[in-house]
Amino acid sequence: MNVAVDEDKCCGAGSCVLVAPEVFDQRDEDGIVLLLESSPPEPQHAAVREAADICPASAITLREDT
Amino acid sequence: MTPVAVPEDVLVVGASAAGLSTVEALRRKGYEGTVTVLGDEPHAPYDRPPLSKQVLSGAWEPERARLRRQEGLAALDADFVLGDAAEALDIGTDPDAAIVRTASGRTWRAGAVVIATGARPRQLPRTRGEPGLAGVHLLRTLGDAIALRASLSSASRLVVIGDGVLGTEIAATATGMGLAVTLAGPQHSPMADQLGPLVAARLAQLHTARGVNLLLGDTVSGLTGEQGRVTGVRMSGGEVIPADVVVVAIGAVPNTSWLEGSGLRLDDGVVCDEYCRAARRVYAAGDVARWRHESLGSSRLENRTNATEQARTVAAGIMGEKVRYAPVPYFWTDQFDVKIQVHGRIPAGAEATIVDGELGAGRFVARYELGGAVTGVLGWNMPKQARLRRREIVGSLAPAP
Numbered sequence: 257m258n259v260a261v262d263e264d265k266c267c268g269a270g271s272c273v274l275v276a277p278e279v280f281d282q283r284d285e286d287g288i289v290l291l292l293e294s295s296p297p298e299p300q301h302a303a304v305r306e307a308a309d310i311c312p313a314s315a316i317t318l319r320e321d322t
Numbered sequence: 323m324t325p326v327a328v329p330e331d332v333l334v335v336g337a338s339a340a341g342l343s344t345v346e347a348l349r350r351k352g353y354e355g356t357v358t359v360l361g362d363e364p365h366a367p368y369d370r371p372p373l374s375k376q377v378l379s380g381a382w383e384p385e386r387a388r389l390r391r392q393e394g395l396a397a398l399d400a401d402f403v404l405g406d407a408a409e410a411l412d413i414g415t416d417p418d419a420a421i422v423r424t425a426s427g428r429t430w431r432a433g434a435v436v437i438a439t440g441a442r443p444r445q446l447p448r449t450r451g452e453p454g455l456a457g458v459h460l461l462r463t464l465g466d467a468i469a470l471r472a473s474l475s476s477a478s479r480l481v482v483i484g485d486g487v488l489g490t491e492i493a494a495t496a497t498g499m500g501l502a503v504t505l506a507g508p509q510h511s512p513m514a515d516q517l518g519p520l521v522a523a524r525l526a527q528l529h530t531a532r533g534v535n536l537l538l539g540d541t542v543s544g545l546t547g548e549q550g551r552v553t554g555v556r557m558s559g560g561e562v563i564p565a566d567v568v569v570v571a572i573g574a575v576p577n578t579s580w581l582e583g584s585g586l587r588l589d590d591g592v593v594c595d596e597y598c599r600a601a602r603r604v605y606a607a608g609d610v611a612r613w614r615h616e617s618l619g620s621s622r623l624e625n626r627t628n629a630t631e632q633a634r635t636v637a638a639g640i641m642g643e644k645v646r647y648a649p650v651p652y653f654w655t656d657q658f659d660v661k662i663q664v665h666g667r668i669p670a671g672a673e674a675t676i677v678d679g680e681l682g683a684g685r686f687v688a689r690y691e692l693g694g695a696v697t698g699v700l701g702w703n704m705p706k707q708a709r710l711r712r713r714e715i716v717g718s719l720a721p722a723p
Contacts, residue, residue: 265386267371267654268661268705269627274712287661287705302350309346310634312626314369314389 257301258319259308261289265315272311276303280316289315328642329433329603330355333422334400335408336438337361339369340608340629342389344436345400347637357400358430360422362407362439365464366395371626373467374491375656379499380471384464411435411584413601420603434640437581437592437606438633441574441624446483446545455545457552458568461488470569477566478502481555483542484571485512487655490525492569493534494657504535504563506542506555516653518668521688521700524681525657532658537563574624576610591622596646598636605639607632616648618667625653650715654705663708666690666698666715678707687711 259279268287272280279300281290296304308316332348334341337359345357361367367389376382395402406428412421419431443460457477459470474480474496482493485507493505493512505512511522512529526536537557546554546562554562576591586600587593591612594600598613606613608629612622623632628649635647654663668674672690679686679702687707690698696715701708 267656268663269652269654270706270709271627273709282706282709284706286703287663287701287709305350309343309350310627310630312630313371317391317394 272307333432340438343633439577481565489571
């Protein structure tokens with residue numbers, strides 16, 4: 257799984273951090289998403305899928321084929 | 323209500339954030355049945371928060387507001403039927419299914435129906451028979467945003483009627499586009515209802531500093547026009563504010579008229595239980611849903627994250643899980659270079675304390691307490707710090723009276 261974030265779309269809600277804190281964080285200065293792990297290990301996949309689905313700005317995209 | 327076995331097919335009525343999120347949550351949970359999504363608009367699911375900001379300003383092409391790329395939608399294995407509005411719901415005829423009829427005359431049977439038909443903008447009261455004026459806009463849909471943008475491109479004076487989230491965002495965006503903007507509304511500060519007096523006053527300062535003419539604490543009595551085109555907004559005292567374009571942003575009304583006669587209870591939304599069920603086989607999510615929040619009582623939330631979170635609860639319900647929906651309400655707004663985040667609630671009379679940063683410094687977090695309980699936190703250009711304090715609200719949401 258490959259994760260990409262769009263900083264321009266990110267609204268700083270932090271929903272992704274609440275769901276998958278090992279993969280996402282927020283910048284201290286403006287709350288924009290920080291991707292901690294662009295190829296997260298399998299046990300994180302379900303949480304990352306949920307984070308992508310619930311992101312209120314659709315700022316997270318996944319590629320599952322890798 | 324008698325529990326229903328996991329249905330073989332699900333019909334989602336509404337193809338916006340709540341509808342799409344319901345489908346995604348169902349598939350994430352492994353639902354393998356047939357899923358159909360009905361949408362009244364012709365567009366694939368798109369996001370509304372950017373409409374008053376990036377799409378209106380032109381920073382984004384409208385295409386960028388799409389919620390999912392084509393391949394993402396295709397992976398959901400759902401049938402999106404767009405451009406056909408639902409007109410009636412029948413839950414009394416067939417014991418094994420709910421039936422929805424659309425404007426084109428088609429009917430759909432499904433073991434579960436999710437109502438996600440959203441809300442529509444409230445209009446200014448108009449005298450019977452009076453024709454509408456050109457140059458007066460509402461903003462809800464992508465088409466509305468494109469039309470407003472086109473109208474603003476040849477205008478110099480905009481009056482926004484409405485001092486809530488949408489009205490203040492439009493005022494900020496249009497100011498950035500070079501228009502002379504007046505924001506008119508009944509409150510003493512913009513968004514006072516949502517932000518409380520302390521931060522609403524700060525927001526008023528921000529708008530004034532950036533050149534917005536705030537005309538607050540007054541009501542609009544009507545519009546003036548010439549040859550079918552709006553020329554101004556008349557205030558209750560008789561004063562007329564000249565305008566080339568007027569936007570009316572005075573709230574929204576849940577889209578429930580198609581459900582009249584269905585037997586569902588409608589009361590400013592589709593009335594649901596704490597599991598977001600409106601009836602056997604029928605659920606509701608998003609702006610249209612009024613449900614029983616175990617701490618806050620009867621609630622209806624018009625915000626973006628609610629659409630997604632409530633959809634998740636609805637999907638769980640369809641899959642036979644019993645999940646009560648009791649979210650911490652959340653919304654954000656971006657105006658000029660300020661990002662405001664509100665977790666929880668800021669009820670009237672709540673006491674505000676600055677707990678991070680400084681009120682005058684352009685970055686702060688305020689915490690709100692009422693009756694000894696933390697009801698909400700607000701971040702002003704401190705999204706992460708506000709979110710970190712969200713846990714202070716969880717568990718202390720004031721119980722329903």
